[in-house]
Amino acid sequence: MKRRLGLLLLVLVLAVASLVGCGEATETDQADDAGETEESASDDxxxxxxxxxxxxxxxxxxxxxxxxxxxxxxxxxxxxxxxxxxxxxxxxxxxxxxxxxxxxxxxxxxxxxxxxxxxxxxxxxxxxxxxxxxxxxxxxxxxxxxxxxxxxxxxxxxxIDPFQGTVMANYAFNELGAKKAAIIQDVTQDYSVGLSKYFVDAFKELTGDEDSIVEISSYNTGDQDFTSQLTNVKGKDPDVIFAPGNYGESALLIKQARDLGIEVPILGGDTWEAPELVEIGGEAVEGTVFSTHFTAEAPxxxxxxxxxxxxxxxxxxxxxxxxxxxxxxxxxxxxxxxxxxxxxxxxxxxxxxxxxxxxxxxxxxxxxxxxxxxxSAVIKKVVDGEFEYLTTVEPN
Amino acid sequence: MKENNRFKNSLIMLIVTIAVLFVLNRVLDDYKLRILNLCGIYITLGLSMNLINGFTGLFSLGHAGFMAIGAYTVAILTMPVHMKEMNFFMKPIVPFLANIEWSFFPALMMGGILAGLFGFLIGAPVLRLTDDYLAIATLGFAEIIRVVFTNTQSITNGALGLKGIPASTNVWWSWGVAIITVLFMVFLMEGSYGKAFNAIREDEIAAQSMGINLFTHKVMSFTFGSFLAGIGGGLLAALLGTIDPNMFRIVLTFNILLIVVLGGLGSIKGSVVSAILVTIAMEALRFLDESINLGFVELKGIAGMRMVVFSLILMGVVIFRREGLLKEN
Incomplete structure (x- = not known):
């Protein structure tokens, strides 16, 4: 019993010593450094x-x-x-x-x-x-x-998310002339929820219509099948779908939407700017539009x-x-x-x-x-499997 | 005489620990204090899991769920009113939670009690299962908790998470709870309940034939374990100051399982020592991620090397020392 207790004490002391020890070691190291290579060394x-x-x-x-x-x-x-x-x-x-x-x-x-x-x-x-x-x-x-x-x-x-969501709502209203929008969000991702929320607010204000958001559907990161959300959305007949999320899920979502015969434009956020979106989505993601921070095409x-x-x-x-x-x-x-x-x-x-x-x-x-x-935010579109620069939106 | 000696030894240990903590609290900087706090929290969490998995032999993987309950309870109850308003900018918090602001201790207790209550409610049906089935059911429960917290925007702020939780956890809280947990575990395991838990682990049928009510004891162990997990989660939330549902994924449960297995299933000392070692080593081994200059050749750092080392240690322990790093008897 006593030996075991001693062992335990030893381990405890060692653990403590290593904690304090590293502290002291680094301090002395620094002191040594300063001493050896003159004061200026660490200041440089x-x-x-x-x-x-x-x-x-x-x-x-x-x-x-x-x-x-x-x-x-x-x-x-x-x-x-x-x-x-x-x-x-x-x-x-x-x-x-x-x-x-x-x-x-x-x-x-x-x-x-x-x-x-x-x-x-x-x-x-x-x-x-x-x-x-x-x-x-x-x-x-x-x-x-x-x-x-x-x-x-x-x-x-x-x-931040509020700006990006607003930018996409403006794009949907002004450029696409959308009057009714549906949201499909990834409820486990903070940015997806955030973007959706500000898209909804801005879109309602732009259209002046409280009912302009016809459907808000949610899914979780890692989901593979989005047909139930999409069927819901299809029934509501929106002019545009805003679906911010990870590129993987989003690519699948867009693919399934096109398979279900949903032809309206689908919009997203900056996370879509990854080659995988096109790799997974293939033909289906053609024409989708998203906002991002930066473009290589128009510096x-x-x-x-x-x-x-x-x-x-x-x-x-x-x-x-x-x-x-x-x-x-x-x-x-x-x-x-x-x-x-x-x-x-x-x-x-x-x-x-x-x-x-x-x-x-x-x-x-x-x-x-x-x-x-x-x-400013940049808006890009998928054209022939490439991200094509559309326009730059200035902050107001 | 022997009993007396043991008591004296334990008392000395306790006093030494407190004295050491007192000194450390004064000399360490913020970074090392944070590690020290984490050590304390992981002791509590490791022991709580060991109680269920190690002592009673119930293969449960629901720890992250109970921690989430404790963490969110503490966060929502202790956050100042204006902080809540700031956090819930997307959807206001439900009115009955908006204006309450508890102090840390009752909130922490509440976190533990709620986690324990859920442990009881889940345990009652689920503990009729054994082995792998129990693991799957508890794992499912933890995922359910996470998904529910993600979707209840007006209570937990959903995926956005919460920030600005008062940083109440200090060395006294984390280690105070850890010491109480250790004492509680020692007394529990020495007593008849502990013996019954061990009997259930060794052989359920034999235990039953000796007159041990399997179900009651299992539920009790599970409830105690989840209570402590809730407390640990609450301490963690108050240490970090911010939480979100994605923090409580299955990985968190595995981190604690790592501590339990390294220390030895069913060993109090083992859990304490391995909690301290794992937490400190995780930071101390950071040099493995960095570039190493051997003088004649410079090895470029590979991020994640320290995790590889950890996996190797775990494999070594499982193969060569299945009873854990230090196991009594």
């Missing part, structure tokens, strides 16, 4: 943290974003005469890990600013931590309005052109919106550091908040009082 590097899902369900999106951030880092690796170092950590597409990762960046790596994360719920998990640690964070593509709400330290370079700014060229050179493929947003997030932070002329996170935060008319790869970025980017 500006650390920017990146937390993105590199593994797990959101890994694809996280990877694309990190590519963009790395490209930006290669393009502009210095600010205020100091080298910038990227500290990239994986958040495993998991909320708990995401909070840990953000906390680690602030406390252990002592970064001056943070970029991330793909996936609004992962970004929200870091919200409280950056607020308490007083380190500014810039999100690339979390579009849920709650991310930046009531948080002075969180910003983003993408537009919005001079920076876009530079970005597109560099991206193609480095990765040998066409750039996507997530990479472009990662690129912009990095550039916005560097711009703020330069204007602040300081590496104090609080000064950087103040300057990020003041960002206005910043020439980014995805457009001209101005941050509003919530820390959300006010910028």
């Amino acid at each position: 590097v500006i650390k920017i943290g990146v937390f993105e899902p590199m593994t797990g369900a959101n890994a694809a999106g996280g990877e694309m974003t990190v590519e963009g951030i790395e490209l930006a880092h290669e393009t502009r690796g210095e600010v205020l005469g100091k080298k910038v170092e990227l500290v990239i950590v994986d958040n495993k597409s998991d909320k708990v890990e995401s909070a840990n990762a953000a906390s680690r960046l602030i406390e252990k790596d002592e970064v001056v600013a943070i970029i991330g994360s793909y996936g609004s719920s992962l970004a929200m998990a870091a919200g409280d931590i950056v607020k308490r640690g007083e380190v500014p964070a810039v999100g690339c593509s979390p579009t849920n309005p709650l991310v930046t709400l009531d948080n002075d330290y969180y910003f983003r370079v993408c537009f 919005v700014t001079d920076v876009s052109e530079v970005f597109l060229e560099q991206y193609k050179e480095k990765f040998d493929k066409e750039a996507n919106a997530f990479a472009a947003l990662g690129y912009d997030a990095y550039m916005v932070i560097l711009d703020a550091i330069e204007r602040a002329n300081s590496t104090d996170p609080k000064d950087i935060r103040d300057k990020i908040a003041e960002t206005a008319d910043f020439m980014g790869a995805t457009g001209i970025i101005t941050l509003d009082e919530n820390g959300d980017a006010v910028k």
Whole structure:
């Protein structure tokens, strides 16, 4: 009994020691560094943290974003005469890990600013931590309005769901002349629910008709069969269907809709901009229209052109919106550091908040009082299996 | 004499643990405190699952569901009124929940009680099943909870999730609950109920013939386990400050199952130690994801390497030490 108790105590002490131990080790390491290579060594590097899902369900999106951030880092690796170092950590597409990762960046790596994360719920998990640690964070593509709400330290370079939903409602009403719309939403995805809600509000206002939304149907991520929702919708005879969701489910949904003989236009959101939409949907997705952040066909700014060229050179493929947003997030932070002329996170935060008319790869970025980017949206259409640029919608 | 000695030892352990926590609470930075908190929470969760799966031998995979109930109860009851208004911008929260704001302790208790109640209600019909069938039924229950929370926009805010939950969890809460759970488990397992649970695990027919009411004991174990899972979920919600239904997927249950299996099914000490080890190692092994410079060659980091290491450890334990890392007797 006693021996076992001793063993248990030993394990406990070891665990504690390892906790405290790493802390002390890093501190002494830093002290040694400072001693060996003179004071300036640690001052010469500006650390920017990146937390993105590199593994797990959101890994694809996280990877694309990190590519963009790395490209930006290669393009502009210095600010205020100091080298910038990227500290990239994986958040495993998991909320708990995401909070840990953000906390680690602030406390252990002592970064001056943070970029991330793909996936609004992962970004929200870091919200409280950056607020308490007083380190500014810039999100690339979390579009849920709650991310930046009531948080002075969180910003983003993408537009938010309300804007995107409104843009598509305007498109449906003005360009397609739709009077009645049906919604098919993925109820497990925050952006899908958000987009639908704002589409509905805007569409009702535009048509001046409370009954202009004839049907709202829901499905869950991972569903394969949408015939019941589609049959419902078909019976209501809408002029247009708005169906924001993941590209996989959406492609199947569109395919089944066409099979059922639904011929009306189908609209979606930025998640549709993936080659898989066409691969899965094939002929059926021809003519579908969606809003997104960015287009490679009609570069919005001079920076876009530079970005597109560099991206193609480095990765040998066409750039996507997530990479472009990662690129912009990095550039916005560097711009703020330069204007602040300081590496104090609080000064950087103040300057990020003041960002206005910043020439980014995805457009001209101005941050509003919530820390959300006010910028143009791009509308694209699937033509011959390619995403064709239709128009750019300016924020009002 | 022996009893006396044991009591003394336990008391010393308790005092040492509290003293260590006290010191750690003062010297650690936010990041390490967060890990320490997680250790405490995972001890509670690991033990709650061990009670059901390890001690009573019921193969249940419904933990994430009970945690979700606890987490959402704590979140909705403790969130300040203006925060609720902000969160529920798409569809207002139902009136009777809009204006309540409890303090943390009653909310946490409520979370546990609701989870326990659901455990009882689910357990009563489902525990007539055994083995794989029970696993499937409980797994289904956890999924149902998640889907219901996704669809009840005006109560849980659906897929948008909740943010701004007061960050009430600190070292005292997480470890206080963990210590109470450990004590509770020790007393429970020493007593007649514990013996009965073990008997059921070893051989149901033999247990029944000794006069143990199988059904009552199973439901009791399941209810206690889900109560503790609810408490753990509530602590986790108050630590993170934000929750959404997708957080409570089957993966979460597996994380806890990993702790239980590593520590050994039916071992209190094992669960405690493996909860601490797994939580710390998950962060400490992050260097495996990074690029490693060996001087003569630089290995490019591969994201997810640390998970591979974990899987290997788990496979090793299952093959070579099925009784867990440290199993008594």
